[in-house]
Structure formats: structure tokens, C-alpha cells
Amino acid sequence: MGKTFSEKILGAKAGKQVKAGEIVFVSPDYILSHDNSAAIIKEFRKLELKKVKNPQKIVIVLDHVVPASTEKYALNHKIIREFVQEQNIPYFFDVQNGICHQVFSENGFAMPGKLILGADSHTTSYGAFGAFSAGIGRSEAASVWATDEIWLRVPQTIRIEIEGTLSPMVYAKDVILKIIGEEGADRANYRSVEFAGQTVRDFTLASRLVLTNMAAEMGAKNGYVFPDEKTLSWLEETAKDKFEMVTSDSDADYAEVLKVDVTSLEPQAACPHTVDNVRKVSELEGVHFHQAVIGTCTNGRLEDLKAAAQILKGRKVHPALRVLIIPASRKEYLLALKEGVLEVFVDSGCLILNPGCGPCLGAHQGVLAPGEIALSTANRNFRGRMGSPDSEIYLASPATVAASALEGQITDPRRFI
Amino acid sequence: MKAGKVWKYGDDVNTDVIFPGKYTYSVLEPEKMARHALEDLDPDFAREVEPGNFIVAGKNFGCGSSREQAATCLKFAGIKAVIAKSFARIFFRNAINQGLPVIQCAEAVDNIKHGDEIAVHYSAGKIETKKGNFDFAPLPESILNVLEAGGLIPYIKNKIKNQKEPRKSAE
Numbered sequence: 001m002g003k004t005f006s007e008k009i010l011g012a013k014a015g016k017q018v019k020a021g022e023i024v025f026v027s028p029d030y031i032l033s034h035d036n037s038a039a040i041i042k043e044f045r046k047l048e049l050k051k052v053k054n055p056q057k058i059v060i061v062l063d064h065v066v067p068a069s070t071e072k073y074a075l076n077h078k079i080i081r082e083f084v085q086e087q088n089i090p091y092f093f094d095v096q097n098g099i100c101h102q103v104f105s106e107n108g109f110a111m112p113g114k115l116i117l118g119a120d121s122h123t124t125s126y127g128a129f130g131a132f133s134a135g136i137g138r139s140e141a142a143s144v145w146a147t148d149e150i151w152l153r154v155p156q157t158i159r160i161e162i163e164g165t166l167s168p169m170v171y172a173k174d175v176i177l178k179i180i181g182e183e184g185a186d187r188a189n190y191r192s193v194e195f196a197g198q199t200v201r202d203f204t205l206a207s208r209l210v211l212t213n214m215a216a217e218m219g220a221k222n223g224y225v226f227p228d229e230k231t232l233s234w235l236e237e238t239a240k241d242k243f244e245m246v247t248s249d250s251d252a253d254y255a256e257v258l259k260v261d262v263t264s265l266e267p268q269a270a271c272p273h274t275v276d277n278v279r280k281v282s283e284l285e286g287v288h289f290h291q292a293v294i295g296t297c298t299n300g301r302l303e304d305l306k307a308a309a310q311i312l313k314g315r316k317v318h319p320a321l322r323v324l325i326i327p328a329s330r331k332e333y334l335l336a337l338k339e340g341v342l343e344v345f346v347d348s349g350c351l352i353l354n355p356g357c358g359p360c361l362g363a364h365q366g367v368l369a370p371g372e373i374a375l376s377t378a379n380r381n382f383r384g385r386m387g388s389p390d391s392e393i394y395l396a397s398p399a400t401v402a403a404s405a406l407e408g409q410i411t412d413p414r415r416f417i
Numbered sequence: 418m419k420a421g422k423v424w425k426y427g428d429d430v431n432t433d434v435i436f437p438g439k440y441t442y443s444v445l446e447p448e449k450m451a452r453h454a455l456e457d458l459d460p461d462f463a464r465e466v467e468p469g470n471f472i473v474a475g476k477n478f479g480c481g482s483s484r485e486q487a488a489t490c491l492k493f494a495g496i497k498a499v500i501a502k503s504f505a506r507i508f509f510r511n512a513i514n515q516g517l518p519v520i521q522c523a524e525a526v527d528n529i530k531h532g533d534e535i536a537v538h539y540s541a542g543k544i545e546t547k548k549g550n551f552d553f554a555p556l557p558e559s560i561l562n563v564l565e566a567g568g569l570i571p572y573i574k575n576k577i578k579n580q581k582e583p584r585k586s587a588e
Contacts, residue, residue, distance in 0.1 A: 035442055036441070036442075036484075038442075039445070039485075042445075043570050046570050046571075046574065047570065047573060047574050047577065048574070048577075049577070064441075064442065065442060070443070072442065072443050073442055073443075076442055118483075119483055120482075120483055121481065121482050121483040121507060123483075135483040135507050136483065136507065136510065137483055137484075137485040137488075137507060137510055137511035137514055138483075138485045139485060139511070139514040139515065139568060139569045139570050140510060140511075140514055140569060142570065143569055143570070143573045146573060146577075147573065151559075185429055185477060185480055186429070186476055186477035186480065186503060186505070189477065189503060189505060189506060190506045219477065219480060219505055219506065221506055274429060274431075361438035361439075361441070361482075362433075362437065362438045362439045363438060363439055363441070363442065367439070380433075380481060380482075382431045382432075382433035382434065382481055383431075383433065383434055383457055383458075384433055384434065384437050384457040385433045385437075385438060387439070389434075389437075389456075389457040
């Protein structure tokens, strides 16, 4: 029996043949953290070490509350900047760069065959480039800074084969919401999820990122897409290091293989307060909301902004709404600017915010009051996440959010074909 | 083994209701984190919880964010252990790393009610309840060592101290 991608990578890192279920001690290629680096630094200091073991592996991106909205956040950022200087950490991205997962990807750290750890649950994202990437907590991040080692259990793998051509106005976001709705929020707990099939091969890297980013919402340890010529061409200019293509064997020992046909898939939305509470957008039409959010590490890239802009172009958003646009990074912001996409948003009455996490985790830039409802392209809709515990969040694709923003109520984007 | 009162919750208790995101960068001391524990799920919890109490919950406890405060706030609220049908993986790691015991035992969960008094024997892998005793697979020794040290940071600190020749980079 052949090996899965996860068995191969973790085996290579551990220097032996491994099978799912085994525990390995491994050294990661990169370890990512964001504003929580201040908390990691606090843990690291408790170890009474002067230096981190390998500063070249540490990547820090400030994105959660940028620029700082209060003195406390400002102090956090300051502590991080000083630590970066003190430890000679070369890969530091300050507040102007964007969301960590986008910045990490576009700077070429996400490469096939790399082992990446991140103190953020959506670290699963980098599987879109063929990396093994998993989220960890801050004590673990501090301990990896100190020791350059972590224990991981080699996960079993669920392979999801996605076939069929998507209908107009149906996107990767609808595919992954449909899968999470069917399979449940803990379906892939402790496991690796491999996204395969012609639909995934046809996806851009941006769309693949939507799948691997949201694999976290199925409980997955990591998400993965086979790297291909698209991956290589992306990395040609950006790759930070040499890398090797690592893929599952054709006779790999999968725990399960699921088949999904997306041919007749309709736009989907996750309803409050869990990501697996998924319904067709056509069944939710007429639900009123107060704030629309287009952005986040899930759907804040140029292709997402364009999908929204093609619907908003020449039209005005509903006057009762706040419509927030948050490009995922400065680079994506610039691309959207050059293509005239941002002009469409401004013209239609949207508010463009600086790249970053925005209100997604309820810390600033558009938090919700009691009784308010948001429709967002984000990845998580837990109670109180975007502000008041008495607010609600629906999750959908950029096209669905844009169409709904025009009408002031949840609207099927296929009405705008 | 001293018995403790149970706070019982359902499936998919997520990190946002355990420790809301709005506090993640503003409430930094563990004792203050405890005051917000489970705030968006059960506002009574932080007010009434007592040292030695247990949380008993359904499947996928701790799903969502990687924020370690979700484990820290429960530990400093005095929770002795969380018993659930299953745990989200990052929360499971975070709990161990914060020195908060986590026990997977679906059968016990089904037989424990809110307000019950229970006792847990870790090394024996046994939970005592009004409806009888339930067994769980004891945690592996490597994980028990981290728990006994009070979490990963004190564990690593001890390990570094015990190394006869400290690494060059650590000097």
C-alpha cells in the first residue's frame, strides 16, 4: 500500500518511514504568528533563554488589529517589533502588508513539501500550495521558537474528489460550504483532508486557498491540494527556498474517499451560529441584514473582489447597509486598484478598509451591535465572533454578498447573470 | 479523590463562546481571562464556578480558533478537567500545554447531568459518577509529564535546565 502526502512529508521530516497514527518529533520549515506574537514572546521569556533557536524560520505578520486601535494593541505591536529587532528575525511584516495567510503565501513561504506550523487555526491554508501546514497554540509556538521541534501525530487522510463544472455565480466557497454542511464541523477532526478531482485542478490557486483555508472548519489538521503546473508557475517568481514536489501515491491508504459532484450546485450560505449550518442561498432570500463584509483570508483576493465588483458595477448598494471591502493584502489591494475594481466599490457606496483581518474576529473596524446581522465572506460565524453575542453572522461567497448588498437582503447572485 | 460539581454543555462548544475574540489582545492576565470564561455561552459560569469543578460536554469541544486563552481561562476559573465526547485538535493540545486535563469518554458524558458531583482518577483512567464508574484510556506518559509539570512552558523549562550542556544558542 502506498503512502499519503502527510505520511510522506512527516516521514521525511522524521527521517523514517511512518504511518498514520504514529507520533513523530519534527522540525518545521517555518513557524508563523501574528499579533499573538506578543503572547508567544511572554511565554518564550518564561523559558529564560536569550535567543530563539532559529530566527530564519520565524515569520511574523501583524494583521489582527492593524493599525492598532487602542493603546493596548499598540503596546502589543511595539513588544513584537522590539523582539524582532532583538532576535534578528528577518521575516517580519508590519501592519501595512495584509492578512498573515495571504502575506505568507504571496511571499513564497508556502511551498510544496514544506512543514509549516502557525499559531492560527487557518494555517491549514498552505496546503493549497502542496505544503503540510497545521495550527498550534501559543505555548507550542514559544516552545518551537526555543527548541525548533514539535511532536505531531501523523494524521489519517480523507480524500475528497470533486468533479463537475460549476454553474455561473457558483464558486469554491459554495463548494466548501456544501461539503462542510453535508459532513459536519468535526468530520475531519485530527485528520488531513486532500482535495482532488478535475474541479480542483481547474481552480486557480486563490480558489484552492478557499478550500484549504476552510478545511479548518471541518476540524482538519491540514488541507491539501496536489501541486501542479499552476503551483510551479506561481512559485517561479515567489519561492523563498528550494522545494520538492510531494504527492500522495496513487494507491495511498486513505481513511475515506468521498465523491462530490458540483455540476448542479447552487450558491450556499452558512447560517448562524455554526459553519456546518448550511442552506441554499435560494432558500434564504429575503433575510435582512445590516452589514456586508467582503474580504478576509478566505475571500479577499483579486478574483473575489472582481466577482463582487462585476455585480456591483454601475449599481448602488442598499442605503440601509454598511458594505465593507477589505482586500486580503496590500498586493491584492494594488492589483484591484490597477484593474479599476476599487473604483467600482467606491462608486457603488462601499467602504474600503485597509488590508487586514478587519471585523472578522470582532476586535475593530465594524463590530456588530446587539440584534445586528452580518453577511460575510469570512470562514467562521460563531456566536459573538464579530461583536455582540446577540448578533448573527451568515457566511457566503463574494458574489452572494455583493448581490445581497444591492438588495439589502440575502439574494441569489444568479439573479445578476 | 475529592468530588467536584459538573457544568454540562452540548456539542461544538467553540473557542469564541469560551473566550470571545474581542478580549484576545486586551485581557492578558490569566486571572482576568477566567472572569470571561464561557461568557457568550453561559454568563453564570464565571460568576459561580468554584475550584475543583468539572466541565462535561458533547462532541468537538473547543472547535474554532487556535487561541490558547480558551484553555487558560478554564484552568484559571478552577476547572479540574474537561470531559467530552471528543475535542477539537488544537484545543486538545492547548489544554495539555496549559496543564488542563482533557478526558475523552462519551459514555460518561451521557450519564452525567448538570450539577452532578463526580470524581476523576487520572492514572487509573476512572470517572466516578452517581450512575456508576466509567473507564477512559489514561493519557500517555509523555502527555502526563507535561500536565504534571503544569503545562508545556514549565515542562520545557525543566528540560532545558536538566540538560547538562546547554545549547550554544541558549547561552
